[in-house]
Amino acid sequence: MIELFDVTKRFGDEIAVNDISLRVEKGELCALVGTSGCGKSTTLRMINRLIEHSEGEIHLDGQPVRTFNEQLLRRRIGYVIQSTGLFPHWTVARNIGLVPRLLKWPRTRIRERVAELMGLLGLPPAEFAAKYPHQLSGGQAQRVGVARALAADPEILLMDEPFGALDPITRESLQHELRDLQARLHKTIVFVTHDMDEALALADRLVVMHRGRIVQQGRPIELLREPVDNFVASLLGGVERGLKEAGLTRVSERMLPLGPRLLARERVAQTAPLRDALSMMLWHRVDRLTVVDDDDIPIGELSLRRLVGGRPE
Numbered sequence: 482m483i484e485l486f487d488v489t490k491r492f493g494d495e496i497a498v499n500d501i502s503l504r505v506e507k508g509e510l511c512a513l514v515g516t517s518g519c520g521k522s523t524t525l526r527m528i529n530r531l532i533e534h535s536e537g538e539i540h541l542d543g544q545p546v547r548t549f550n551e552q553l554l555r556r557r558i559g560y561v562i563q564s565t566g567l568f569p570h571w572t573v574a575r576n577i578g579l580v581p582r583l584l585k586w587p588r589t590r591i592r593e594r595v596a597e598l599m600g601l602l603g604l605p606p607a608e609f610a611a612k613y614p615h616q617l618s619g620g621q622a623q624r625v626g627v628a629r630a631l632a633a634d635p636e637i638l639l640m641d642e643p644f645g646a647l648d649p650i651t652r653e654s655l656q657h658e659l660r661d662l663q664a665r666l667h668k669t670i671v672f673v674t675h676d677m678d679e680a681l682a683l684a685d686r687l688v689v690m691h692r693g694r695i696v697q698q699g700r701p702i703e704l705l706r707e708p709v710d711n712f713v714a715s716l717l718g719g720v721e722r723g724l725k726e727a728g729l730t731r732v733s734e735r736m737l738p739l740g741p742r743l744l745a746r747e748r749v750a751q752t753a754p755l756r757d758a759l760s761m762m763l764w765h766r767v768d769r770l771t772v773v774d775d776d777d778i779p780i781g782e783l784s785l786r787r788l789v790g791g792r793p794e
């Protein structure tokens with residue numbers, strides 16, 4: 482668990498982070514969003530003490546970070562940044578094994594761990610272990626960055642715009658992988674992003690910052706439904722908030738059981754977001770879809786009226 486109590490950071494006269502309090506539970510993914518320069522990266526870097534906070538307290542599992550040895554603290558916390566920070570003259574395997582080597586793990590254990598992580602992140606060792614960073618695509622280099630951050634099995638991962646430089650398709654696939662990893666490994670993650678869709682898709686807790694302060698935090702759906710002010714509303718998508726909310730709600734939450742009517746021709750998966758169902762209705766110019774389970778068996782139907790949250794007909 483990560484806790485910030487009334488934390489402030491000053492650079493000279495400038496207040497970069499202004500009296501923020503935040504609690505990230507174990508296993509939670511917390512996304513920090515806000516306009517450029519609002520203090521997101523500074524907040525992240527105060528947690529692993531790349532930047533020292535000026536006032537307040539930051540605790541990891543109840544212990545103030547100031548009391549940790551800095552090196553040991555950073556080895557306990559994985560850190561992933563947009564530019565990856567890989568060492569260019571080291572192979573992929575050596576880059577991933579960096580922290581376990583610093584921790585003086587036995588060689589065979591490091592080798593096994595590196596191979597395990599490469600498998601986990603879809604980088605077959607036979608193909609990638611001996612490559613150098615310049616021989617990788619942007620997406621592959623980011624995977625290596627994530628593997629390196631996970632190497633010593635840290636409980637906490639700090640990720641600063643980790644997928645910022647990637648094309649939308651690679652980005653989405655890494656977001657899926659991160660979500661799968663999170664479901665399996667239960668890391669506590671603080672994630673900085675400029676991309677609201679990314680934040681909404683990944684976050685358990687969404688934190689909106691503005692000029693060094695936290696203006697609102699909560700579950701993404703809560704912020705979408707009840708933004709505290711116009712700034713939060715517009716950051717979260719303005720008039721598109723309805724679509725973004727539909728992106729967070731599953732078809733199964735609105736569908737009705739199969740009725741006596743004929744099955745609608747177009748089918749949608751029960752696990753799909755309502756947004757996809759709406760898009761299908763618009764595309765096919767229909768107002769009813771058949772809902773199917775994972776085996777493509779019809780289990781219900783979704784009408785446009787139900788989709789928008791109207792009363793069942």
Ligand SMILES: Nc1ncnc2c1ncn2[C@@H]1O[C@H](COP(=O)(O)OP(=O)(O)OP(=O)(O)O)[C@@H](O)[C@H]1O
Nearest residue numbers: 492495496497515516517518519520521522523524
């Ligand atoms: N080392 C530093 N020295 C002086 N000022 C700094 C330093 N690092 C950050 N700042 C200032 O602190 C404020 C917050 O910066 P920070 O990088 O945390 O913002 P951010 O929200 O991550 O921005 P962006 O989204 O553009 O990356 C900015 O005004 C920045 O100029």
